[in-house]
Amino acid sequence: MTIGRITINQDRCKGCTLCSTVCPQNVILMAENQLNAKGYHPALFVDPDGDCTGCAVCAIICPDVCITVYREAAKRTKAVREAVTI
Ligand code: SF4
Ligand code: SF4
Numbered sequence: 001m002t003i004g005r006i007t008i009n010q011d012r013c014k015g016c017t018l019c020s021t022v023c024p025q026n027v028i029l030m031a032e033n034q035l036n037a038k039g040y041h042p043a044l045f046v047d048p049d050g051d052c053t054g055c056a057v058c059a060i061i062c063p064d065v066c067i068t069v070y071r072e073a074a075k076r077t078k079a080v081r082e083a084v085t086i
Pocket of ligand 1: 025053
């Protein structure tokens with residue numbers, strides 16, 4: 001299982017909604033009640049349950065390169081560690 005998270009550069013975002021549309025985990029929402037410096041409703045990363053997998057689809061589709069993805073492999077369990085080292 002891979003754990004992911006993203007950051008969104010709110011000031012660069014033009015509110016096109018592409019990232020929120022393609023995210024398979026539905027953890028990107030548009031800030032309906034908030035405007036950035038350009039006057040757009042920016043995208044927000046809302047992932048209280050840690051569902052982001054770090055798949056990076058959002059970053060790839062963003063036309064303004066606003067999204068940075070961080071991905072971390074989950075720690076191996078003891079059983080997997082032992083199987084790998086045998
Ligand atoms: S990395 Fe994948 S799961 Fe995470 S927010 Fe982006 S599209 Fe969604
Ligand atoms: S794809 Fe990029 S520009 Fe469009 S809403 Fe998402 S972060 Fe903003």
